[in-house]
Amino acid sequence: MTAELGLAALWLAAALALLQLALAAMALAGREELLNGVRPVAVVQAVLALLAFAVLIRLFVVVDLSVELVALNDASTKPLLYRFAGAWGNHEGSMLMWVAILGLSGACVALLERRLPERTLVATLGTQAAIGLGFYAFLLFASNPFQRLVPAPAEGQGLNPLLQDPGLAFHPPTLYLGYVGLSIAFSFACGALLTRQVDAALARAMRPWVLGAWVFLTLGITAGSYWAYYELGWGGWWFWDPVENASLMPWLAATALLHSVAVLATRDSLRAWTVMLAVVAFSMSMIGTFLVRSGILTSVHAFAVDPRRGAFILVLLALYIGGALALFAARAGTVQEGRTFEPVSREGSLVANNLLLSAILGIVLVGTLYPLLAEAVTGEKLSVGPPYFNAAAGPLALLLVTIMVAGPLLRWRRDRLAALGRRVALPAGLALAALIALLVAAPGVRLLPLLGLVLAAGVALGSLAPLWGRNLRRTPMFTWGMVIGHLGVAVALAGMASESAFTRETLVALAPGQTAQVGPWRIRFDAVEPIAGPNWTALEATLQADRGGAPLLLKPQARFFPSPPTETSEAAIATRWDGQLYTVIGKGDEAGRWQLRLWWKPFVTLIWLGGALIAVGGVLSLLGRVRRERRAAERLAWL
Amino acid sequence: MALKTIRWLLWVPLILFVGFVALVASGLVTPSTHEIRSQLIGKPLPDFALPPALPAKPGLARVELGQGKPRLVNIFASWCVPCATESAQLATLKRAGVEIDGIAIRDRPEDLTRFLGRYGDPYARIGADRDSSVQMALGSSGVPETFVIDGAGVIRLQHVGEIRPEHVAGILAAVEAAK
Incomplete structure (x- = not known):
C-alpha cells in the first residue's frame, strides 16, 4: 500500500507542476488575477514530491521486497544507515531525489523570495514547473521507483558495497542540493528574459540562491573527493572521471556566475553575460545528470546503462537548455548593456576570472566528451586521462588564483597598476621567498x-x-x-601541490614480521587475520608504523561482500598534522607474502x-x- | 564592437549546444559495445588445482575436467543467497544426467556442510577457493556463476548469476552441444 501512496503523490505532484506552469503562463499572458495563485501551488507541489521521496526512504528502511527497486538494491542484512541511504544509491531513487529537491527549490523561492518583481517571480516559478514536469514524466513513464515485483523475493540483492560508507550516505544529497539548487538561477534568468527585466535588482535577488547552491556543490565535491580517496584505495583524490567532471563543470560555471553576479549587483554591468552563465550553470548540472544516467560515458559511478532512458533525458535537455539558449539569443540582444569600466578595475579582474573559469570549463567539457567525439569520427574507443586535464587546465587554474589575489585589492570602475603593485608587494615577496626556499630545500x-x-x-x-x-x-x-x-x-x-610534489609510494610483498620504508616511516607487517562485519567478511592486516615517537597501528582490510558479491579495499589511513600515511592490502601469494601499497602524503x-x-x-x-x-x-x- | 556582431554572437551558445545534442544522440543510437562478453568462451580452462572443501569429497583440479565428457562447474558459496535459490535447478540438471563440480568461494567446511544439508548436494567434487584466485582466473566476478566445460576442457558457456528455471533448457542445450 505504501508504494502506491508514493506513486499517487508523484502523479499529484506532476499534475500540480502542470497547473503551476499553466497558471504562470496565463498570468503572464494578461490574466493578472492569477498571479497570486502560483506561489501556493509551488509549495504544495514540493510537499507532494517530498512525500513521494519520504515514502521511498521508508520502503528501503523497512526492506519492502515486493517493490522491485528495493529488491534490487536493498537487503535486510544491511545496517540501518545504508538501508536509509540505499534509497538514493540507485538510478530511480536518485532521480526521485532530484525532482524532490527541484520541488523544494521552487517552494523555497515561492516562500522566501520578496525582491523580484512579481511578474518575473511568476515567470521563474513557471520555468521551474516546466523543468519539473519533464522530470516527473521521466520518472512516471521511464523509471518508476515504485514498481512492484511479483512474486516478492526472499531477500534483496543489496547495495553496491563501494557505496556502503557513511560519507557516501550524505554525499549525493549534498551534491544534488547544489546541482538542483542552480535551477533557481536558471529559472530566474529565464523569468527575467521573459519579462525583460535583467538588471542589478535581478542580480541582488539571485545572489543568495546562487551562493547557497554553490556552497552545497562545493561541500559535495569536497566530500566526494575524500570518499574516492579513502574508499577506492587508489591513493588519488581526483581522477578526472566523467562523473567527477560532471560535478566540477557546474561548479566552475557557478563560481563564474557568483563573481559576475557580484559585478551586476554592484555595478550593473555584464547583464547578458551573467544571464547566460545562470543558464549555463544549471545546464551543466543537467548535462552531468544525463551523462551519468544514460551510461553514454563509462564510469565507475554510472548506475544503469539504458539507452532508452538516455534518449528520454536527452530530449528533456534539448527542450530546456535549447529553449533557454534560444530565449537568450532572441532576448539578450534587447537587454541594455549596463555601465562600462576600465580594464584595470575590480570589474576587469572579475571578467578575467570569468573568462578563465569558462576556459577551464571548456577544457573539462571537451575532455569529458572527447571519447564520444573520437568514437563518432574515427570509430575508435579511447579515453582522455589526467595528463590532458592537468596540462591543459593546470596553468589556467594557476593564473586564475593569481588574479584572485589582485581582484579584491582593485577598486571598482578604474584603478592604477602602480597602486595595485604596492598592495600586492607583500604577498609577492612571500611567494618569491617560498620559491627560493623550495629551490634550495627541495x-x-x-x-x-x-x-x-x-x-x-x-x-x-x-x-x-x-x-x-x-x-x-x-x-x-x-x-x-x-x-x-x-x-x-x-x-x-x-x-x-604538496601531494603532487612530495608523495612517496612503495609497493612491496612482505611476509609477517618483515618491514618496509616509505618516506620517513618504517612499517612493520605483523599479521593477517580474517574478521567479520555486519554484512561482510575481510582479511585484515596489522601494520605498525614508526618514525620515532609512539608507533601507529594501521589495519587495512580487503573486504568481501556476499550480496552483491564484491570485493572492496578498505585503506587504513593515519592522519598526522603534517600529512597522511595511507596503506592498502592486496593479494597474498603461496610463499605467505602479502602485497602492501604504502603512501606517505605530506599535507x-x-x-x-x-x-x-x-x-x-x-x-x-x-x-x-x-x-x-x-x-x-x-x-x-x-x- | 558593432551591435550586429554582438547579436550574431548571442546565437553561438545555442549552436554549440545543438552540436552537443547531435554528438550525444549519435552516441546513443550507435549500438552499445559496453556489454561484457566472456573473453574465455572457446578458450581452454586455465590450470588450477584446488584442495577439497570438505573432508568427505575430492577437491577439483584442471586435469579432472575435459576428460571426454562435458561437465558443469558451478561457482558458489554457502553465504550466498542466490546460490540457495538455484539449488533446485542444479538438482534438475543433475537428474538430466549432467555432471556437476563445484568451486566454493571463501567458505568454511562447517558452513558448507550445513548449506549442502539444507539445499541438497549435486556436486561430484568441490574445490575450496579460499582467496578467489581460481574464480578470478576463470573470469568470474561473483557468485553464483556456472560454466559449461566440454570434453576437451574448453569453456563453452558462462552463465552469470543464479540459474532460474527458465535457464535450465539453455544450459542443457549447451551441454548437448558440447558433447
Whole structure:
C-alpha cells in the first residue's frame, strides 16, 4: 500500500507542476488575477514530491521486497544507515531525489523570495514547473521507483558495497542540493528574459540562491573527493572521471556566475553575460545528470546503462537548455548593456576570472566528451586521462588564483597598476621567498607543483590583504566570506601541490614480521587475520608504523561482500598534522607474502580542509548578504 | 564592437549546444559495445588445482575436467543467497544426467556442510577457493556463476548469476552441444 501512496503523490505532484506552469503562463499572458495563485501551488507541489521521496526512504528502511527497486538494491542484512541511504544509491531513487529537491527549490523561492518583481517571480516559478514536469514524466513513464515485483523475493540483492560508507550516505544529497539548487538561477534568468527585466535588482535577488547552491556543490565535491580517496584505495583524490567532471563543470560555471553576479549587483554591468552563465550553470548540472544516467560515458559511478532512458533525458535537455539558449539569443540582444569600466578595475579582474573559469570549463567539457567525439569520427574507443586535464587546465587554474589575489585589492570602475603593485608587494615577496626556499630545500620538484606551492604561499597572504587596515569587528560578514573563501583556495592549492610534489609510494610483498620504508616511516607487517562485519567478511592486516615517537597501528582490510558479491579495499589511513600515511592490502601469494601499497602524503589533508574553508566562506557571504538585504528592507519600511 | 556582431554572437551558445545534442544522440543510437562478453568462451580452462572443501569429497583440479565428457562447474558459496535459490535447478540438471563440480568461494567446511544439508548436494567434487584466485582466473566476478566445460576442457558457456528455471533448457542445450 505504501508504494502506491508514493506513486499517487508523484502523479499529484506532476499534475500540480502542470497547473503551476499553466497558471504562470496565463498570468503572464494578461490574466493578472492569477498571479497570486502560483506561489501556493509551488509549495504544495514540493510537499507532494517530498512525500513521494519520504515514502521511498521508508520502503528501503523497512526492506519492502515486493517493490522491485528495493529488491534490487536493498537487503535486510544491511545496517540501518545504508538501508536509509540505499534509497538514493540507485538510478530511480536518485532521480526521485532530484525532482524532490527541484520541488523544494521552487517552494523555497515561492516562500522566501520578496525582491523580484512579481511578474518575473511568476515567470521563474513557471520555468521551474516546466523543468519539473519533464522530470516527473521521466520518472512516471521511464523509471518508476515504485514498481512492484511479483512474486516478492526472499531477500534483496543489496547495495553496491563501494557505496556502503557513511560519507557516501550524505554525499549525493549534498551534491544534488547544489546541482538542483542552480535551477533557481536558471529559472530566474529565464523569468527575467521573459519579462525583460535583467538588471542589478535581478542580480541582488539571485545572489543568495546562487551562493547557497554553490556552497552545497562545493561541500559535495569536497566530500566526494575524500570518499574516492579513502574508499577506492587508489591513493588519488581526483581522477578526472566523467562523473567527477560532471560535478566540477557546474561548479566552475557557478563560481563564474557568483563573481559576475557580484559585478551586476554592484555595478550593473555584464547583464547578458551573467544571464547566460545562470543558464549555463544549471545546464551543466543537467548535462552531468544525463551523462551519468544514460551510461553514454563509462564510469565507475554510472548506475544503469539504458539507452532508452538516455534518449528520454536527452530530449528533456534539448527542450530546456535549447529553449533557454534560444530565449537568450532572441532576448539578450534587447537587454541594455549596463555601465562600462576600465580594464584595470575590480570589474576587469572579475571578467578575467570569468573568462578563465569558462576556459577551464571548456577544457573539462571537451575532455569529458572527447571519447564520444573520437568514437563518432574515427570509430575508435579511447579515453582522455589526467595528463590532458592537468596540462591543459593546470596553468589556467594557476593564473586564475593569481588574479584572485589582485581582484579584491582593485577598486571598482578604474584603478592604477602602480597602486595595485604596492598592495600586492607583500604577498609577492612571500611567494618569491617560498620559491627560493623550495629551490634550495627541495630541488627537483616538477614545474606545476612548484608553481602551485609558491602561489599558495602568496595567495594565502594575499587573500587576507583586503582585511589590512580595516576595523575587523566592523568588516561586513560577506567580506569575511570572500577572504575565507579565497584563503580556502590557497589552502586547497597547497595541499594539491604538496601531494603532487612530495608523495612517496612503495609497493612491496612482505611476509609477517618483515618491514618496509616509505618516506620517513618504517612499517612493520605483523599479521593477517580474517574478521567479520555486519554484512561482510575481510582479511585484515596489522601494520605498525614508526618514525620515532609512539608507533601507529594501521589495519587495512580487503573486504568481501556476499550480496552483491564484491570485493572492496578498505585503506587504513593515519592522519598526522603534517600529512597522511595511507596503506592498502592486496593479494597474498603461496610463499605467505602479502602485497602492501604504502603512501606517505605530506599535507594532503589541506585539500579537503581548503574545500571546507571555501564552503564556510560561501556560508558567511550568504549570511552577510541576507542580513544586509534585511537591514535595507527595514530601513525602507521605516521611511 | 558593432551591435550586429554582438547579436550574431548571442546565437553561438545555442549552436554549440545543438552540436552537443547531435554528438550525444549519435552516441546513443550507435549500438552499445559496453556489454561484457566472456573473453574465455572457446578458450581452454586455465590450470588450477584446488584442495577439497570438505573432508568427505575430492577437491577439483584442471586435469579432472575435459576428460571426454562435458561437465558443469558451478561457482558458489554457502553465504550466498542466490546460490540457495538455484539449488533446485542444479538438482534438475543433475537428474538430466549432467555432471556437476563445484568451486566454493571463501567458505568454511562447517558452513558448507550445513548449506549442502539444507539445499541438497549435486556436486561430484568441490574445490575450496579460499582467496578467489581460481574464480578470478576463470573470469568470474561473483557468485553464483556456472560454466559449461566440454570434453576437451574448453569453456563453452558462462552463465552469470543464479540459474532460474527458465535457464535450465539453455544450459542443457549447451551441454548437448558440447558433447
